[in-house]
Amino acid sequence: MANNVGIGTRVKHPTYGEGVIFRQDLVYYHIMFPGKGAVEIAKNYDGLEVIEAVNQDESYITREYLENIIRQTIEEYTDIITPVPLGNKWMKGKLILQPSDEQLKPKEIPVEVFFHKIVMLRDRLRVLEQKINSHKGLSEEEKIDLQQYITRCYGSLTTFNVLFRDKKDWFVGEGDG
Structure with a gap:
């Protein structure tokens, strides 16, 4: 996988399935996998496939955007109860x-x-x-x-x-x- 992919890139891991890079440092991608949680994967790991790339230059996102993405992912892939108001x-x-x-x-x-x-x-x-x-x-x-x-x-x-x-x-x- 290319080292120039940024935050928000969708990837596929042979064990964890599809996920989204939410942070990176010099050595690791920090990837959120629905149902598995956050996982650190070395940037030089060959088994990671890019599904939808976001260039590193375009990867700066707001905290609000990230919170919305995480909230949507949690709601979609877990059985956490979303508050629903009673009449x-x-x-x-x-x-x-x-x-x-x-x-x-x-x-x-x-x-x-x-x-x-x-x-x-x-x-x-x-x-x-x-x-x-x-x-x-x-x-x-x-x-x-x-x-x-x-x-x-x-x-x-x-x-x-x-x-x-x-x-x-x-x-x-x-x-x-």
């Missing part, structure tokens, strides 16, 4: 599960707790989606088939869209969009 009318509300048998006690769940579980489910479906898309052992047809199941799961969850404050956070199923 105001549901704050301090209760979900009450009332059995038909009057002798049995109803179950009350704070809406915030229930909503948090719905958001976690959605985030885990997104991680599953990413893992399917990047899986090397699945054919494109198998990936599409599994994607359709995930889309149907989203469709089954559209009932809970009433809990979300922002429409951009809604579940979207097959016919939604």
Whole structure:
């Protein structure tokens, strides 16, 4: 790999996969690999392939830009939960599960707790989606088939869209969009 590549260059490593150079010194490239974290790789290592080069002269970026790139990468490749606001009318509300048998006690769940579980489910479906898309052992047809199941799961969850404050956070199923 050429030593004149700069910060922001996309590279491929035979073990770690695709990553982005976020810092370099005289001897090492510091590369962020999704799912693997930051790794130091010697500049003279021959196994590193450039996917999209950024010249060293063009590689000066702002802290804000770098923070946005890192945040997007973390959101895309991890199961860290992104804060999603609950609709105001549901704050301090209760979900009450009332059995038909009057002798049995109803179950009350704070809406915030229930909503948090719905958001976690959605985030885990997104991680599953990413893992399917990047899986090397699945054919494109198998990936599409599994994607359709995930889309149907989203469709089954559209009932809970009433809990979300922002429409951009809604579940979207097959016919939604």
